[in-house]
Amino acid sequence: MHYPAELLQKLIPWIGKHVLHLSYDITEFTNGSGDTTYDYVVVFTIACSAFAGTVIWSLLDRKRKSYQTLYYWLTTAVRYYVALMLFNYGLWKVIKMQFPAPDLYRLTQPYGDSSPMGLAWTFLGFSKGYNLFMGFAEIAALLLLFRRTMTLGAVITLCTTANVMAVNYFYDVPVKIVSSMLFIMTLFLLSNDATRLLRFFLTDNPVSLPPIKAPVFSKKWMHIAKASLKTLLIGYTIIFGIYEAKQMEKKYGDTAPKPKLYGLYNVDTFVINNDTLPPLITDTIRWKEFLIEWEGFARLQDMTDRTSMFTIIQDTISKKIDFIPKAxxxxxxxxxxxxxGSNKLNFKGMIQKDSVSIFMTRKDTKDFLLMNRGFNWINEYPFNR
Structure with missing residues (x-):
């Protein structure tokens, strides 16, 4: 058993069933969604454990008035967690991996058929500039790593995490728990200077923001070890993070290699059993569009706009494709x-017992208004289409 993940995956479903009496069993664990039932029960369990621990600790150590050293290390852990988490998120926005440009599937999907999350991803992924803006705002969380710039970093981070949290809440993005925790952790970091910040913004009294006091080590080697560990941790996270992101960009980014016949093709002519079918919108046999966007997959749309997904096996030597319907x-x-031609693709062969000849023309992504409108300083009239 790999602790603690497998242990939690046994404990949490038990709590859901026997403590919370959920009406269904927990079978889905943390995946692409961070808002599974499992995740919420994990948060509930941690909250209950923390509350119980706080009560017991407070009773056993009720004579102590403060925990300055413990507070320092707690804020250090929170600062590093928030800073390094947001650095990674920001880096993936800067290289445009989290929100890639709208792909051919998105560009051809009926607007009303997209999910709220899909709409948000299209909106955010459309603009490289906006990705850079969001990314560098999140990377600014690195200011949290240093006590003298912690408050400035927390103010910036509070704004960025509030925006992320709002998008996740209002566009139903399943990262609500994590974004909420990042926002709450940032509020915690600001709480140390809350009175001073209110005085700064609401009065004309002079204000200073002293950094949190660090514990004083009695021996020089401890200071050296602390500084070395901090440098190694920050350096490793930044350097390895950038390296990993660039490797992923080469493989999955906007400029990653495309399949051999990549493109969206409009069907010009469709011949079946030597009979050319006219483009009637009620025809379920004639193809309307053919799409290859990912290696090994294709999408077909007939004249009624019904879509079919296929696994495809391409033989570039024999110049043939095996189509295996997903259904x-x-x-x-x-x-x-x-x-x-460079923008032409023709098919010939048999579909079940029917001979077909299909002639298609590739559509350029710049033919879509979303992709060709561009930036305009001057707009004599609103261009809201």
Missing amino acids: DTALKYTLYYDTP
Whole structure:
């Protein structure tokens, strides 16, 4: 058993069933969503454990008036967690990995069929400049790593985490728990200077913001060890984070290699059994669009706008593609292709018992208004389409 993950995956479902009496079993654990039932029960369990621990500690050590040293190390842990977490988030925005440019699937998806999260990803991913703005605002959380700049960093971070939290809440992005915790942790860091900040913003009295006092080590080597550990931790996180992000950008970013026949193709002519089908919007046989965006996958849209997904196996030597429908993997068929021009793709072969010849033209992404509108200093009229 790999502790603590596997232990929690046994304990948390038990708590959900026997303590909270949930009407369903917890079977999904933390995945692409950070807001699973499992995650909420984990937060509940941690909160109850923290409350119980606080009560017991307070009773056993009720004569102590303050915990200056413990407070310092607690704020240090929180500062480093928030700073390094937001650095990674910000870095992925700067290189445009978290919010990639709208892909062909998004550009051809009916607007009303997108989810709130899909809409947010399209909105945020459209603009490289806005990604840079968000990314550098989050990277500014590195100011939290130093006591003298902690308050400035916390003010900036409070604004960025509030914005992230709002997007997650109001666009139903399943990272609500993490973004809320980052916001609350930042409030905690600011609480030390809350009175001074209120005085600064609401009065004309002079204000100073002294850094949190660090414990004084009695031996020189302890100071050296502390500074060395801090330098190594920050350096490793930044350097390795940038390296990993750049590697992922090469593989999955906007400029990553595309499949051989990548593109969105409009079907110009569709011939079945030597009969050319006219482009009638009620025809469920004639193809309307054909899309290859990811290696090994394709999407077909017929004239009624019904879509079908396929696993495809491409043989570039024989110039043929095996199509395996996702809906029925037993219905496999093979089409031979040729590319008579840089933006042309033709298919010939058999679909079940019917012979087909399909002639298509690739559509340029710049044909979409969203992708060709660009930036304009001067707008004589609002261009809201």
